[in-house]
Amino acid sequence: MKMTNSTKLTILALTATIGVALAATAAAPIPPASPKTGVTYATDIKPILDQSCVKCHSGDKPKARLKLDTLEGVLKGSKDGKIITVGDSANSFVVKCITNTADDHDSWMPPLHNKANIGPLTAGQIGLIRAWIDQGAK
Numbered sequence: 223m224k225m226t227n228s229t230k231l232t233i234l235a236l237t238a239t240i241g242v243a244l245a246a247t248a249a250a251p252i253p254p255a256s257p258k259t260g261v262t263y264a265t266d267i268k269p270i271l272d273q274s275c276v277k278c279h280s281g282d283k284p285k286a287r288l289k290l291d292t293l294e295g296v297l298k299g300s301k302d303g304k305i306i307t308v309g310d311s312a313n314s315f316v317v318k319c320i321t322n323t324a325d326d327h328d329s330w331m332p333p334l335h336n337k338a339n340i341g342p343l344t345a346g347q348i349g350l351i352r353a354w355i356d357q358g359a360k
């Protein structure tokens with residue numbers, strides 16, 4: 223079959239559209255753990271949680287009964303149980319929450335479009351939290 227130029231152009235346009243659609247649906251990869259060693263709650267993690275989580279996860283009525291302003295609170299977990307699997311960041315619930323990969327979108331943290339206007343964690347911050355969990359959550 224001899225293709226006209228307009229047929230060729232149509233095929234080209236369709237191929238490009240499909241490519242863009244596929245790229246848009248592919249989930250962003252979870253950022254890798256930071257290579258930093260000696261990561262601790264006090265030095266590396268608390269500042270991140272203070273900035274992006276503690277507004278809702280501290281005080282008398284913390285959301286999901288989860289307190290993130292102390293190491294004890296983080297290790298204790300929420301009304302539903304532990305949020306960290308010590309030594310295994312890839313399987314830690316909190317990492318699924320902050321990378322928006324938890325099955326339940328209500329668990330995506332910080333919540334999308336929250337009134338406090340707190341934005342998502344950066345890949346660098348997620349990497350530090352992963353390294354901290356992998357290194358024993360000290």
Ligand code: HEC
Nearest residue numbers: 274275278285286300302305316319328331332336338340
């Ligand atoms: C604007 C308020 C707000 C901020 C900011 C926020 N959270 Fe939450 N968080 C909530 C609410 C509300 C829930 C309960 C969601 C639900 O289950 O419906 C929740 C639930 C959670 C849960 C799930 C608890 C469970 O067992 O279901 C985790 C884990 C969590 N938050 C971690 C974080 C982390 C980490 C941050 C910071 C990166 C953060 N949150 C920031 C409001 C917030």
